[in-house]
Amino acid sequence: MKIAVVCANGKAGQLIVKEAVDRGFDVTAFVRGENKSAAQNVIVKDLFDLTEADLTGFDAVVDAFGAWTPDTLPQHSTSLFHLCDILSGTDTRLLVVGGAGSLYVNAEHTACVSDGADFPEVFKPLASAMAKALGELRQRNDVKWTYISPAGDFQAEGERSGKYILAGEELTLNAKGESIISYADYAIAMVDEIEKGDHIGQRISVVRE
Numbered sequence: 001m002k003i004a005v006v007c008a009n010g011k012a013g014q015l016i017v018k019e020a021v022d023r024g025f026d027v028t029a030f031v032r033g034e035n036k037s038a039a040q041n042v043i044v045k046d047l048f049d050l051t052e053a054d055l056t057g058f059d060a061v062v063d064a065f066g067a068w069t070p071d072t073l074p075q076h077s078t079s080l081f082h083l084c085d086i087l088s089g090t091d092t093r094l095l096v097v098g099g100a101g102s103l104y105v106n107a108e109h110t111a112c113v114s115d116g117a118d119f120p121e122v123f124k125p126l127a128s129a130m131a132k133a134l135g136e137l138r139q140r141n142d143v144k145w146t147y148i149s150p151a152g153d154f155q156a157e158g159e160r161s162g163k164y165i166l167a168g169e170e171l172t173l174n175a176k177g178e179s180i181i182s183y184a185d186y187a188i189a190m191v192d193e194i195e196k197g198d199h200i201g202q203r204i205s206v207v208r209e
Contacts, residue, residue, distance in 0.1 A: 158182025
């Protein structure tokens with residue numbers, strides 16, 4: 001299986017690359033500068049400069065893009081739109097490293113995590129930008145996409161337990177009442193989904209077991 005990881009130098013991107021490489025997949029890292037990932041195949045190119053030719057021949061493309069500053073937050077939408085346009089009408093699957101703020105907290109799916117009174121103000125602009133991008137992605141029926149939200153406490157330096165719970169659109173807690181997952185365990189879930197392809201056209205979520 002041939003996998004492309006876009007923005008592979010990020011913390012999530014690096015761990016997804018490592019997980020896929022360790023399983024023996026043919027992985028290509030797309031980076032803007034010197035490669036920091038475990039990938040042997042590397043293409044140095046900005047996401048917004050990628051063309052259809054760059055992503056031809058891959059079974060799956062992982063979008064590990066991240067933006068945090070006020071002026072770059074709109075790029076969550078524009079970057080995803082660009083990748084969707086490149087992959088439109090192809091059999092190549094697009095798997096997106098998503099956010100937790102847009103997970104629903106009620107059965108009616110009318111309230112999200114980011115709507116909560118205890119949701120940190122500082123993260124609301126990011127949650128809003130990522131939710132907007134997800135909403136736009138839901139309109140694309142020309143792309144085989146899957147959006148994977150992490151748990152609320154997404155730990156970059158967390159341990160790799162090797163165990164996770166696969167959930168859906170609603171915020172899910174583990175047996176300890178926690179919404180938590182490490183980047184390493186998230187990477188396992190991402191590569192599992194790449195292998196199985198069970199949730200095309202869906203948003204799913206993961207939490208540590």
